Amino acid sequence: MTTWARGRLAAAASGLALVLVAAGCTATDPGNNAGAFGAQSRDNPNSVVLAAPEPGIGLIDGNAEDMALEASQAFFEKAPAVVVLGNDGEQEAAAGQARELGVPLLVAPGDASQPTDFATELERLGARTLIAHGSLPESLAGDLDVVDGAAPDADLPDIDPAAVPSESGFAVVARSGDKEAEEVGPALATAQAAGADLHSMESPDPRDAQNQEFFQSHADADLYAIGNGFGKAEDFSALAATAAGGKQLPGGGQIVFPDRRMVALYGTPGTGSLGLLGEQDVDGAIKLAKKYAAKYQPHSKEKVQPAFEIIATVASASAGKDGNYSSYVPVEKIEPWVKAAQREGVYVVLDLQPGRNDFLTQAKHYEKLLSYPNVGIAYDPEWRLKPGQRHMVQIGSVDAAELNRANAWLAEFTRKHRLPQKVVILHQFSLSMIRDRSTLDTSHPELAMVLHADGHGTPGMKMETWKHLRRDLPDGIRMAWKNFIDEDTPTFTPEQTYDIDPKPWFVSYQ
Template sequence: MTIRAKGRLAAVASGLALVLAAAGCTAADPGADSGARSQKNKDSVVLANPASGASQIGGDAEDMALKASQAFFEKAPAVVVLGNEGAQDAAAGQARELGVPLLVSPEDASEQRAFAAELERLGARTIIAQGALPDSMANGLKVVDGSAPDADLPDIDRAEDSTESGFAVVVRSGDKEAEAAGPALATAQAAGADLHTMESPDPRSPKNQEFFQNHADSSLYAIGNGFAKAEDFSAMAATAAGGKQLPGGGQLVFPERRMVALYGTPGTSSLGLLGEQDVDAAIKLAKKYAAEYQPHSKEKVQPAFEIIATVASAAAGDDGKYSSYVPVERLEPWVKAAQEAGVYVVLDLQPGRNDFLTQAKRYEKLLSYPNVGIAYDPEWRLKPNQRHMVQIGSVDAAELNRANDWLAELTREHQLPQKVVILHQFTQSMIRDRSTLDTSHPELAMVVHADGHGSPGMKMGTWDNLRQDLPKGIRMAWKNFIDEDSPTFTPEQTFDIDPKPWFVSYQ
């Protein structure tokens, strides 16, 4: 990465842990070498050490400009000061050309004090004005009209290019965002930063991934206010830089693709279509189903498995929970084969009297694969003293939230792409307090799976009912029953449903 001003950036730590750049912070000590250099030449620029990891610089234009100066410069004999919004382009260009910070003329007393303190910290002796500035701002410093053709600009010593280490900045696209962040961006670029403009605020989006991967070992700054909260942005940036991909590429499940899945348990034909053949034949069949849907979708249709990992049972079992676990060792070959073949896998949980979090943790090893998500099946979630096929199970949203909290943290810890989270449902009562579902985890892509079977009218009635008061951030999914539906919807009919399902499974 090119560093254009005097000084050398310290080597930055790899990884993207979050450090917030806050107003009023003191820049890092540039080290004895750069300190001695500044004593020898008062007109040299010395760069500060950028914060290691991923940082955010937000606020109004003035505040962001100040934070950027503190983050990127240790010493600067001159600063460009913007006194007129109409002069922002000229001011930014001048700051980049000279390799010095760009500050914004302060208005109130507290901002003026912070401005004066920053000039003192930088050791600035010259203000290059772009637009009118208050007379009180000079405070003994030389003021130069930067817009004058014959402006007496200072001669600033700048180092030869260095590529030893570097940092990068990202900003949201859009006139409003770019204007507010403009002065801070100019300061970052004056210090040698690489710049990337993000149409989407999510580092994991296809248009952003490459930049974050190319800067995996760089200090990273998000400048502006159009990003996720600091902790989430840092985690998403780390995932983007890590580069782990979903089957078919990318790190965000939707809206880049739709999925068509075989449902069932390996080796058990009575539980669904998936178990009627071995893994190789199941992969071939899943791809065949996905291909039949592709003509009816502008998005890529991804083949998938929905594997029943815990099976509701009539007997209580040794633990009295009315649910049996399919061993991880039996499922992992299917997960690995699916990963190699570009097939997504969803592990379906039928917990009986267990809670969903307890069962999900049993499959942590499989959920650590980038191609594995989870499905919660409340029909088989029993209360004490309930029995399968006697009562229809149900679950509180709070229990699902606990399981999702754990899954999101696992995804974040392993820097995995987004995970599909399916909520099976055919009556509103199956998920109690559904409006309180937490849909804020950026690591999870949630869908409600309409499990109703029967005639087209019955199925559409279930579909429309489940769409009522659907929490924001949850998409809809559909199940086709090969034996129980009369008739089974064709691919064209299934994708003609409004809204078009994002996930379709066959049982």
């Protein structure tokens, strides 16, 4: 089991406190006479007292026995009796009885000769009765009373339950599926006995459409995740905070793919020579982008979303004052386009042509724009020069390590601001443009990475480039396609573009 650093995680705007049940920690203060919800006094020996939420971040990744113990520690401060599941006991019946009585459900230790943790927990709870489901080793009970909980006429102890309000103040999530339910079932029953709301997650990502509503509706609750399959505690905590915050992509949701595809106009505002986008004002560009997306919709079962790919830094023939052969389009010139696009459900990708600068430096220049939920980024290595190189003389290139640094920063930025997933486009038309491509880090859940086949020419030439770029493409990167209106001979139709295998997730027009 892994224990993570102490410290409550709070979502700034929503107030979400995410607590993954911490292995090996007891969620109780010996000096505190009340549990999380104002439970009964300790003075009543038959009283159940709930535990205050543990201000820690952790993850239970053990077996059913371990998880049941940790759930008991997390949710109960005192219980005069516990339900115990033996090896041959009926788990469903035991869980139902624990929920009905409002007491923990523990699992009998597999090694009955060394029940140290089990005995320690019984002592901590002040339990005097074991309600057994299935046979228990004689050494397990010691001098405690044992009741056969499965018997129809079971003589159950008179238990004074904890005072749990209708809105309990904490919630529990667990992975769905038979295997997870079998392993996690006792711990979940203990959580529900303490009054937790339960949500079963088919996908481990809180931002998934079927999960997001639960996290938003429990934004002010103490939230626990129980079981295996949630990934790293730090990642899950951040994604849960993003889900609870509720910021949405254009068209809804917080995960870019696979529920949408995008069709974009490429270029720079006010500059028609750099692409289709700049040939009209923002209102005209939005109208045209929607028109292009509509042409693709009949050929896609996914929603086709209009988009802009705005060249934010422009490769230049002259070195400029900083000697980097790249100029920044002012933020204040691009921001009105971003705002208008947001209002109209259009996604925006900021394209970087850095010259002798690096991608991370240029990306940071546009922090203000990247803070919008409808803005992603594109790296264009063709325009990334080494010392001594010039545009249009050499084709630029970049090391995967530089892209990894930029993506690590963007992922952390996205996480910090609790933004939905961001599109990250890698432009490429030859393998030499991205050196050591196999080492690209595709592990950031905050980023939706796309490789853009950026070549022009005849259909045969473009398809050869497509096949070449797909070879040995790292997992976690989808494919994108560019249609050149003037340079392609001829330009693919929407139907032809979506007939490419695999169907492109992002298409841009230049």
